[in-house]
Amino acid sequence: MPVTVKPGPIVLLIASSAVLSACASSAPKDLPPTPGPVTPTQTPTGPAAPIPGSQADFVAQMSGDDTIYFDTDRYNIDAFDQAALAKQAQWLMQYPGKRATIEGHCDERGTRDYNLALGERRANAAKNYLASLGVNSARLTTVSYGKERPIALGSNEAAWAQNRRAVTITID
Amino acid sequence: MIVRFLASTASFLLLAAVPVSAQESGGPQTPEISEPGFDLAADSGLDSDGDGGLTGSVSDDRDWQDIGLAITTFATDVDRPTRTSAGSSAAVGRAISQIIAGNLRNNGLFKPSGPGGLPQPTYEQITAPDYPVWSLRSTDMLVQGYVRAGPGDNITVGCYLFDVLLRQELAKAGWTVGPGDWRRAAHKCSDMVYSRLSGESPFFDSRIAYIAETGPKDRRVKRLAVMDSDGANHRYLTSGQATALTPRYSPDYSSILYLSYLNGSPSIYIYDLGTNRQRLVTRSSNPTFAPRWSPDGKWILYSMAIGGNTDIYRVPASGGQSQRLTNTPGIDIGGSFSPDGQRIVFESDRSGAQQIYVMNADGTGQRRISFFGGRAATPEWSPRGDQIAFTHMVGNFRIAVMRPGGGGLRYLTDTWQDEAPTWAPNGRIIQFFRTVRGSGKATLWQVDLTGRNERKLPTPVGASDPAWGPVRP
Numbered sequence: 001m002p003v004t005v006k007p008g009p010i011v012l013l014i015a016s017s018a019v020l021s022a023c024a025s026s027a028p029k030d031l032p033p034t035p036g037p038v039t040p041t042q043t044p045t046g047p048a049a050p051i052p053g054s055q056a057d058f059v060a061q062m063s064g065d066d067t068i069y070f071d072t073d074r075y076n077i078d079a080f081d082q083a084a085l086a087k088q089a090q091w092l093m094q095y096p097g098k099r100a101t102i103e104g105h106c107d108e109r110g111t112r113d114y115n116l117a118l119g120e121r122r123a124n125a126a127k128n129y130l131a132s133l134g135v136n137s138a139r140l141t142t143v144s145y146g147k148e149r150p151i152a153l154g155s156n157e158a159a160w161a162q163n164r165r166a167v168t169i170t171i172d
Numbered sequence: 173m174i175v176r177f178l179a180s181t182a183s184f185l186l187l188a189a190v191p192v193s194a195q196e197s198g199g200p201q202t203p204e205i206s207e208p209g210f211d212l213a214a215d216s217g218l219d220s221d222g223d224g225g226l227t228g229s230v231s232d233d234r235d236w237q238d239i240g241l242a243i244t245t246f247a248t249d250v251d252r253p254t255r256t257s258a259g260s261s262a263a264v265g266r267a268i269s270q271i272i273a274g275n276l277r278n279n280g281l282f283k284p285s286g287p288g289g290l291p292q293p294t295y296e297q298i299t300a301p302d303y304p305v306w307s308l309r310s311t312d313m314l315v316q317g318y319v320r321a322g323p324g325d326n327i328t329v330g331c332y333l334f335d336v337l338l339r340q341e342l343a344k345a346g347w348t349v350g351p352g353d354w355r356r357a358a359h360k361c362s363d364m365v366y367s368r369l370s371g372e373s374p375f376f377d378s379r380i381a382y383i384a385e386t387g388p389k390d391r392r393v394k395r396l397a398v399m400d401s402d403g404a405n406h407r408y409l410t411s412g413q414a415t416a417l418t419p420r421y422s423p424d425y426s427s428i429l430y431l432s433y434l435n436g437s438p439s440i441y442i443y444d445l446g447t448n449r450q451r452l453v454t455r456s457s458n459p460t461f462a463p464r465w466s467p468d469g470k471w472i473l474y475s476m477a478i479g480g481n482t483d484i485y486r487v488p489a490s491g492g493q494s495q496r497l498t499n500t501p502g503i504d505i506g507g508s509f510s511p512d513g514q515r516i517v518f519e520s521d522r523s524g525a526q527q528i529y530v531m532n533a534d535g536t537g538q539r540r541i542s543f544f545g546g547r548a549a550t551p552e553w554s555p556r557g558d559q560i561a562f563t564h565m566v567g568n569f570r571i572a573v574m575r576p577g578g579g580g581l582r583y584l585t586d587t588w589q590d591e592a593p594t595w596a597p598n599g600r601i602i603q604f605f606r607t608v609r610g611s612g613k614a615t616l617w618q619v620d621l622t623g624r625n626e627r628k629l630p631t632p633v634g635a636s637d638p639a640w641g642p643v644r645p
Contacts, residue, residue: 073525075480108612111549111563111591112417112637113462114519114526116431116438117475117482117503120459124480143437144459144477148415153389155609 053095058170061091068126070164072107075122077129085126088168089133095170102126103167104144105151107160112146119144126166239369240312240336243273243286246329247295252321255351264327264354265319271358272315272365275376275402279601279618280625281366285311298332299341306336313342315365325351331361333368343368355404356644363643373556373598376401379641380603381419381428382616384408385634389612394636396430396443401640403630409443418462421641422469422489429453429463429472440474442489454487454494462506465489466533467513467555473497475505484518486533497535508553508560509533510576517541517551517560517576528562530576541578550592555642556599559621563591563604571604571619584623592636597643603629605636 050056059066065084068077077085092098104123106115123142131137152159246265253260258267269287276282291305298318306314314334321327326348333343345364347357356377363374384397393412396419399405409428410416417438419430428443440463443450453472454460461482464473472489475482482503487494498504500522507518517530520540526549528542542548546566553560553576564572564583571585571593589607596602596618603618606628614636616629629635 073521108589108607109565109569111526111565111569113475113505114503114521114549116417116459116461117477117505120477120482121480121503124477128480142480148392148394148417150390150612153612155612 053098055170055172058091058168062087062168066169067165067167069161070122070166072160072164073110073118075118075125077125081126082129085129086133089130089135092130092135092139092170098170099139099141100168100170101141101143102130103149103169104142105149105163105165105167106147107163108147108150108155109160110147115146116144119146122164122166126168130168239282240310241276241282241284241315241365241369242290242306242309242311242313243269243276243284243315244290244317245269245287245292246317246319247293247298248319248321249295250321254321254327254354255325256327256354257352258354261319261321261327265317268317268319268329268354268358268361269315271355271402272362275359275362276366278402278627280620280627281370284315286315298330301334301336303334303336303339311336313365313369315361317361323348327351327354327357329354329357329361331357331364333365355400355402359401372600374643375596375598375601377644378597379405379421379425379644380616380629381421381430381639381641382605382631382635383416383419383637384631385614385636386412392612396428397631397635398428399631406632409445409448418637418639420463420465420639422465423467423642424469425641425644429465431461431463440472442472454485464507464509466509467511471509471513471533473507473509473516475507484516484535495535497531498538499535506550508551510553511555511557515553515576517553519549519551526565528560528574541576542574543578544574544581552593552595554595554599555597559599561593561595561602563593571602573602573621582623584619584621585617585626590617592638594638594640596640603638603640605638607636 050060065087068081068084102123104119106119120142123144127140127142130140150163152162246269248261248265251260251262254264256264258264273284273286276284293316295318298316301314301316314336317329317331319327319329328348330346332341335342343364347360349357359377362376367374378401379398380401381398384395385392387393394415394417395412396409396416398407398409414432414434417431419428421428427445430441431438432441438459438461440453440460441450442453453474458476458478460474460476462475470489471486473484473486475484481501482505483496483498484504484507485494485496502522504518504520507516509516514533515530516533517528519526520529526547527540528548528551529538529540531538546564549563551560551562559573560576561573564570569589569591570583571590572581572583574581587606588609590604593602593604601618601620603616605614606617607614614634616631616635616638617626618629619626
């Protein structure tokens with residue numbers, strides 16, 4: 001399903017992550033599921049619409065684009081990451097009082113210390129890109145979990161691709 | 173009694189440790205003893221063949237295992253109650269001889285017999301073995317000892333090593349220990365026997381800090397824990413509410429450096445084992461990782477990320493200004509001092525992937541030493557100075573050693589994921605953690621420098637990030 005992805009912040013209208021992933025070059029081959037509960041502060045999304053401006057609203061609006069993915073040992077922001085971060089930036093600028101934490105993660109196929117530093121580098125790459133789109137960097141913090149918080153539990157390429165990620169979590 | 177015991181002011185540690193060496197220095201040695209059991213390090217440290225592969229320098233230690241080493245039940249003069257966890261003085265004697273046999277057997281060093289199934293010497297026979305009996309049993313080397321209750325709540329332990337063929341005492345030592353430290357006498361005796369027979373430095377009387385792991389892969393609970401080198405005296409130091417990682421014992425065992433998510437982001441703390449209190453090593457809003465001690469305990473190395481770029485810093489352990497040692501784009505992390513404290517081996521991805529570098533302790537003279545293909549990480553300098561242990565990643569993660577000048581790669585393990593080597597105090601054995609593919613369950617293992625003697629360490633739950641401390645005084 002060929003979809004042209006234009007670089008930069010103007011891609012805000014290409015919203016569906018499913019569409020994006022079908023032609024992803026560096027995103028996981030298997031579409032990562034929408035991340036489950038990542039922090040205790042995240043309220044479950046029920047049938048009722050989430051409160052606008054809440055973390056639940058952010059998760060619902062992003063429909064998967066609260067997370068960006070990386071290649072092994074890499075931390076660069078590719079075109080698909082740019083699209084997701086642009087969507088995040090749009091939401092963050094709609095709610096200028098909200099702060100956010102970007103969690104950096106790695107797969108299990110790295111050594112512990114290095115992965116902590118690599119997760120920090122990935123989170124910072126996402127933070128810097130959001131800042132370049134106009135989000136005040138003072139609203140953004142980073143935290144690295146290295147390989148300590150996998151979201152996919154397997155020990156295979158598909159699982160590792162889902163675990164090499166940076167997740168933006170807004171603070172309610 | 174031949175063994176002398178000195179009074180000591182040491183509090184709860186060994187109250188007196190007096191190896192009696194002067195008297196036996198003139199004694200002849202058996203041919204087996206003059207033959208070094210492990211000439212591996214001497215060879216691999218000094219030879220200059222740079223071929224980086226397995227060489228013929230690895231000595232075979234089967235000769236050592238073939239020594240007829242008998243460890244008898246330690247006798248007591250009068251069986252009296254003690255305040256140790258082992259029971260009466262006779263029970264302590266039985267337990268100590270079992271610990272010694274276990275130490276020497278489990279590390280793949282010897283194949284000792286006893287204490288079960290061997291004649292039990294009387295208290296009077298401890299210093300005068302019944303040599304003909306042991307000759308008939310094809311015993312080459314004989315370990316005997318005694319336990320006495322007292323003085324006070326302490327116990328007194330004597331340890332003797334005899335050469336049966338020569339009908340000669342090779343070594344002896346005695347210790348007076350507090351009731352909570354009775355196992356240390358067994359480790360000290362194991363060290364005496366091991367050192368006398370192998371010519372190597374002791375290592376049994378030492379402790380290990382590590383991370384205890386429970387729970388599923390995505391919600392794993394990680395607690396700081398400590399134990400003796402044989403797994404005894406196990407203790408958890410943190411509750412697990414905050415993830416704890418990468419501990420390092422201080423050289424004097426008074427404190428532990430480790431990483432905690434206590435404040436939400438990774439920061440290095442120094443945990444005081446005397447007061448059970450902890451403090452941040454450096455006050456910074458930036459995350460800090462990979463804490464390390466200098467061999468003299470005066471410096472702390474740590475790595476700090478600023479804007480995603482990680483560099484290595486050093487700070488006096490007593491506090492003060494931090495000094496940045498690396499200054500390249502990318503991730504410079506970890507670090508391990510040479511035994512003389514003059515140099516630091518560390519890892520960096522400045523070349524594009526993790527590789528191992530050496531620098532002077534002030535950060536000057538940085539140069540890469542790993543050129544093996546793949547990625548090389550978590551370097552740890554041997555306490556002997558002759559080898560660097562590290563994790564080599566080419567597909568699987570394997571524990572390997574190399575020479576400090578580069579080259580001389582030798583693999584010690586070969587499974588899916590072995591990581592983070594830590595050296596025994598004498599530089600002859602390496603511990604690491606092994607992760608199971610799929611479940612991610614981690615356990616502690618150790619391997620000797622031949623790579624042949626590999627075994628899992630007993631821990632109550634899952635375990636990772638081992639850090640072996642020095643031999644206790």
